[in-house]
Amino acid sequence: MSYETLLFEVDDGLATITLNRPDNANAMDIVMSMELMQASIECDENPDIRAVLITGAGKMFSAGGDLKSFAACADSISKLVKEMTVYLHGAVSRFARMAPPVVMAVNGTAAGAGMSLAISGDMVLAAESAKFTMAYTAAALSPDGSSTYFLPRLVGMRRAQELMITNRVLTAAEAVAWGAINKAVPDAELLAEARGVARKLASGPTLAFGAVKSMLTESFTTALEAQMERESRMIADMMRSNDGREGISAFLAKRKPEYKGN
Numbered sequence: 001m002s003y004e005t006l007l008f009e010v011d012d013g014l015a016t017i018t019l020n021r022p023d024n025a026n027a028m029d030i031v032m033s034m035e036l037m038q039a040s041i042e043c044d045e046n047p048d049i050r051a052v053l054i055t056g057a058g059k060m061f062s063a064g065g066d067l068k069s070f071a072a073c074a075d076s077i078s079k080l081v082k083e084m085t086v087y088l089h090g091a092v093s094r095f096a097r098m099a100p101p102v103v104m105a106v107n108g109t110a111a112g113a114g115m116s117l118a119i120s121g122d123m124v125l126a127a128e129s130a131k132f133t134m135a136y137t138a139a140a141l142s143p144d145g146s147s148t149y150f151l152p153r154l155v156g157m158r159r160a161q162e163l164m165i166t167n168r169v170l171t172a173a174e175a176v177a178w179g180a181i182n183k184a185v186p187d188a189e190l191l192a193e194a195r196g197v198a199r200k201l202a203s204g205p206t207l208a209f210g211a212v213k214s215m216l217t218e219s220f221t222t223a224l225e226a227q228m229e230r231e232s233r234m235i236a237d238m239m240r241s242n243d244g245r246e247g248i249s250a251f252l253a254k255r256k257p258e259y260k261g262n
Contacts (some may be wrong), residue, residue: 001042004031007057008039013050013202013261014195015043015100022058027066028113030080033087040094050261051202052095053194055105056114056119064112064135065144085144088113092146096217099261101201101211105194106172111135116145119154122213123197124181126172127190132180135171153220154180181200205243206261211235236239 001008007018017039020025026038043049056062066082073080095102104121114137118124119132126132136143137179152160155178162168172184185193201209211234219227238244243259250257 001038003035003039004227006035006039008042010046010049013048014047014053014198015039015046015051016053016055016195017043018056018246019056021192022056022060023064024066024068025060025109026056026058027068028088028116029066030082030087032066033084033091035093037087037094040091040098043100044094044098047261049100049208050204051100051198052102053105053198054117054145055103055194056107058108060108060114060116061106061118061130062112063109063111064114067139083089088117088145092117096120096146096213097204099213101198101209101213103194103198104181105155105190106130107133107187107190111131112143113145115148116143116150119150119180120146121138122209123193123201125183125190125197126175126181127170127187128184129187130172130184131174132172132175134164135167135169137165138167144209151180153202154178162214196207203259205238205247205257205259207241207243208238208247211238216228 002238005021007020009016019032021027022030034261041097042091070077070080101122104124106118106124106126107130108127109131110118115132134143134147151163152243159178170178170180172181174183176184215230215234242262246257
């Protein structure tokens, strides 16, 4: 499938999605939102895809929503935004709930929905020059794209309030210190390091990664006993999977496992 606002390629189990509106700071319009949803479905449905890397073309990861396109639809803006969020939220939900892990390579500023998307990844690496800002209330708007879910869980309620109400800008180093991202990397090394992480995950036990993602997503809203029952069922499922058997066999034989993602 070809895309108008994304670059999408699959190589040896790794899907790379590049936000590709560099002349517009990779701002999200309705086309990009829809294409992100379509790409997320492809990543979830294609058995050859076992990890996903998301980054931005040019100097920015994403400036968030395309305010120019919003202004051009002033008379029907609420309808436009509701449709856009159906697509964007569908993409974030699919990336969060599918088995293949998602690695974000934040190559520049991530603002608004760009920050929401960035922090939703399973692993988030950023260029040392990258900056993060919620930005919404600066334009009298409220957050979307999952940040009101993920950000308090990552950095705590007080810090989430500060970021969303004051639009404080976090440097990449501060984002690491706050727990919003995993690692800050020298700009020239970002893509190589992020690809290395993603490729390692692509050769790993995909089903087990999916089980981890699923259980962590529910852990803040599930009672202890219910969560432990999920743990019991999940690990039993992993034990009888081909990858589980291979993992145990390789561990006992002291050899490198060869996972197939099933």
